[in-house]
Amino acid sequence: xxxxxxxxxxxxxxxxxxxxxxxxxxxxxxxxxxxxxxxxxxxxxxxxxxxxxxxxxxxxxxxxxxxxxxxxxxxxxxxxxxxxxxxxxxxxxxxxxxxxxxxxxxxxxxxxxxxxxxxxxxxxxxxxxxxxxxxxxxxxxxxxxxxxxxxxxxxxxxxxxxxxxxxxxxxxxxxxxxxxxxxxxxxxxxxxxxxxxxxxxxxxxxxxxxxxxxxxxxxxxxxxxxxxxxxxxxxxxxxxxxxxxxxxxxxxxxxxxxxxxxxxxxxxxxxxxxxxxxxxxxxxxxxxxxxxxxxxxxxxxxxxxxxxxxxxxxxxxxxxxxxxxxxxxxxxxxxxxxxxxxxxxxxxxxxxxxxxxxxxxxxxxxxx
Ligand code: NAD
Ligand code: UD1
Numbered sequence: 523x524x525x526x527x528x529x530x531x532x533x534x535x536x537x538x539x540x541x542x543x544x545x546x547x548x549x550x551x552x553x554x555x556x557x558x559x560x561x562x563x564x565x566x567x568x569x570x571x572x573x574x575x576x577x578x579x580x581x582x583x584x585x586x587x588x589x590x591x592x593x594x595x596x597x598x599x600x601x602x603x604x605x606x607x608x609x610x611x612x613x614x615x616x617x618x619x620x621x622x623x624x625x626x627x628x629x630x631x632x633x634x635x636x637x638x639x640x641x642x643x644x645x646x647x648x649x650x651x652x653x654x655x656x657x658x659x660x661x662x663x664x665x666x667x668x669x670x671x672x673x674x675x676x677x678x679x680x681x682x683x684x685x686x687x688x689x690x691x692x693x694x695x696x697x698x699x700x701x702x703x704x705x706x707x708x709x710x711x712x713x714x715x716x717x718x719x720x721x722x723x724x725x726x727x728x729x730x731x732x733x734x735x736x737x738x739x740x741x742x743x744x745x746x747x748x749x750x751x752x753x754x755x756x757x758x759x760x761x762x763x764x765x766x767x768x769x770x771x772x773x774x775x776x777x778x779x780x781x782x783x784x785x786x787x788x789x790x791x792x793x794x795x796x797x798x799x800x801x802x803x804x805x806x807x808x809x810x811x812x813x814x815x816x817x818x819x820x821x822x823x824x825x826x827x828x829x830x831x832x833x834x835x836x837x838x839x840x841x842x843x844x845x846x847x848x849x850x851x852x853x854x855x856x857x858x859x860x861x862x863x864x865x866x867x868x869x870x871x872x873x874x875x876x877x878x879x880x881x882x883x884x885x886x887x888x889x890x
Contacts, residue, residue, distance in 0.1 A: 554578040555799060556626045558611050558659055559633030561588035563743045564674065564732055564788060566596050568630065570741070571792040573600040577799070582607040582620055583633070587746060591888045595740045611655040614662060621666040628670035628799055631659055634704070637750055638846065641701035652704035653711070660715050670723045670802040672795060673712055677730045677784070677814070677851055678702040686818075687854040690728070690810040698846040716808045723802040730784035730814030730853050732791050734873040735880035742880030744887030752824060753785070757881040760834050767836055769821050771843035776850060782818035784852035787868035787876070797862040814853025815866045828874040
């Protein structure tokens with residue numbers, strides 16, 4: 523098995539960030555959490571929240587959309603070590619070895635391909651990767667008696683039919699692309715697994731639009747090639763890697779004609795996973811939570827806020843609509859508050875400031 527341990531960092535080197543937020547989240551007893559795809563954008567931030575909360579973290583990733591440097595930086599931020607395995611989660615034999623070598627209490631499944639446009643061009647690759655990683659994790663969990671899994675789902679599962687704000691009991695809708703369908707299918711697979719095994723605890727987290735970065739500026743979103751998503755594109759314009767932003771459509775039935783989304787700071791999202799782990803360890807069956815703020819912002823508001831908070835002009839033009847975009851998508855976030863005791867703490871200004879702090883310190887992402 524190809525196993526790679528990342529160097530550990532002496533505790534005295536720990537840089538204390540967000541202490542008032544994370545120090546309140548100490549848990550007892552400590553659990554061991556396997557992050558499948560944990561070297562990526564959301565996984566690396568979640569690793570920081572889990573480590574700061576007292577959990578042990580194991581990461582398994584094939585680095586198809588990330589790099590080991592992100593994990594080294596997680597260790598540097600937290601002053602704690604992470605056990606790192608380089609492997610494809612689809613490879614059930616290699617994954618089995620991770621379970622046999624460690625007493626895993628819970629799995630968080632981030633390991634998926636996520637580019638919507640690419641999923642339209644390469645549907646088989648997307649179905650193969652996203653579904654097989656899920657099946658492989660469930661098989662290993664069953665083999666080693668691991669009963670808790672948190673899944674990275676998406677607001678995309680609400681599809682085109684449901685009205686905003688989305689609530690968890692709404693039926694999953696019709697997706698416009700294979701990426702979205704993989705999320706619908708994976709939710710179904712996990713629900714079925716929980717129905718068949720009454721000991722299993724499945725938490726489906728439906729993320730809205732994660733943006734921002736850890737306030738250290740040491741970890742953040744590092745897309746390969748031309749960014750598909752809004753905030754990384756804005757950040758790359760700010761740092762001079764792209765000339766200008768094209769805003770896709772200004773003729774929507776929204777207050778300023780541009781689409782509105784529920785942007786959530788990635789560190790708030792990460793903290794939501796800590797709450798979800800605590801919940802999963804105490805419950806059985808399937809539970810679904812929206813992780814969003816409940817407040818939508820338009821594309822124009824994002825650009826204006828980024829410019830104001832960071833004092834940087836973002837050259838932009840208005841273009842035609844992007845196929846598949848909904849006018850509005852935002853959460854009703856009440857359930858996560860009432861059941862998990864989780865709500866977001868950071869506002870849009872924080873999201874814009876932290877995105878820029880990451881991008882300006884790492885103009886080429888992790889590749890320096
Ligand atoms: P990311 O690409 O940064 O992270 C995914 C990680 O999984 C990467 O490190 C990648 O190398 C790894 N991976 C993919 N396939 C793998 C495989 N077969 N074996 C091992 N590792 C594999 O993406 P992210 O933004 O951190 O998203 C994490 C999860 O959250 C994904 O499932 C994504 O679909 C979901 N999600 C993301 C968003 C978003 O806007 N970022 C929104 C909703 C849902
Ligand atoms: C997109 C995906 C969604 C996925 C999510 C996270 C589509 C249709 N939806 O959500 O399935 O879960 O990413 O990966 O792709 N925008 C611009 N100019 C740009 C980029 C974006 O105007 O260069 C606009 C978009 O039209 C949209 C908003 O910014 O109105 C947010 O876009 P994006 O960041 O791609 O997220 P979503 O479309 O909400």
